[in-house]
Amino acid sequence: MAITKVRRSLLVSMVFFFFNVHHLQVMSSPHKEKKSCTNKDRKLLEFPLNLEYLEAEFFLFGALGFGLDKVAPNLTMGGPSPLGAQKANLDPLTRDVILQFAWQEVGHLRAIKKRVKGFARPQLDLSKESFANVIDKAFGNKVVPPFNPYANSYNYLIASYLVPYVGLTGYVGANPKLKCPSSRKLVAGLLGVESGQDAVIRAMLYARASQIIHPYNITVAAFTNKISELRNKLGKAGLKDEGLMVRKADGAEGKVIGNVLAGDESSLSYDRTPEEILRIVYGSGNESIPGGFYPKGANGDIAKLYY
Secondary structure (H helix, E strand, C coil): CHHHHHHHHHHHHHHHHHHHHHHHHHHHCHHHHHHHCCHHHHHHHHCCHHHHHHHHHHHHHHHHCCCHHHHCHHHHCCCCCCECCCCCCCCHHHHHHHHHHHHHHHHHHHHHHHHCCCCCCCCCECCHHHHHHHHHHHHCCCCCCCCCCCCCHHHHHHHHCCCHHHHHHHHHHHHHHCCCHHHHHHHHHHHHHHHHHHHHHHHHHHCCCCCEECCCCEEHHHHHHHHHHHHHHHHCCCCCCCCCECCHHHCHHHCCCECCCCCCCCCCCCCCCHHHHHHHHHCCCCCCCCECCECCCCCCHHHHCCC
């Protein structure tokens, strides 16, 4: 009798064991995860390709004088070549940093396209005129002579201030909306490097914050503050952007005016939605009106909802 009870107990234990093992396998299987990766995940992962294309082309051309068409034509998926991009007149240190950024962006494009199909490179306008228009809007008048991002290292770094930060706020905004663990892992990895790029650019500019940019008689810090103010205005979602110098009350813990990294009242990164990003990169303040760096509009399901 005792032996029968022991056998019955062992049998019940084995059944529960194998059930739990099978349950864990199902819960952790790639097939189960794939099902949980929603179509919304795909759209949110594809949207940043618009900015990654822009960054890759701007940094590649700035450092090398050529872009994806030469270094990784397969990543363009047949999209049109960027307009007006050219090699910048950079000092050795700045060129070294920008070249590293360029190859990192190529890696970002590959990483995203390993996870989702993606889309073709959109038409990008990286001409000096396109950047000059942004600077004119930031200052509320025509800057004379027109701003040329490719003229020297100072100008190029100021132009670079326009780029990674918008992308990183988008990744911060996308992360909590993602359902799939592998999607969140990818975005966390992208966000880490984009944040690093932004921090390097801001640090290089911060070291020159009081430097007067010739021939405008405007300091580096003033350029960044005006650009950030413009992005806040275009985004139409309150304060999500800060220049290199702020009021003490707006600095970290209300203790400093230096602002080498932008953050909210708790020094956490700001977030942006795709709609806010489109308003900014189009330069129109309207996600339905393409322009700016994307004269024919951005690509992907999210962007195409609006035009």
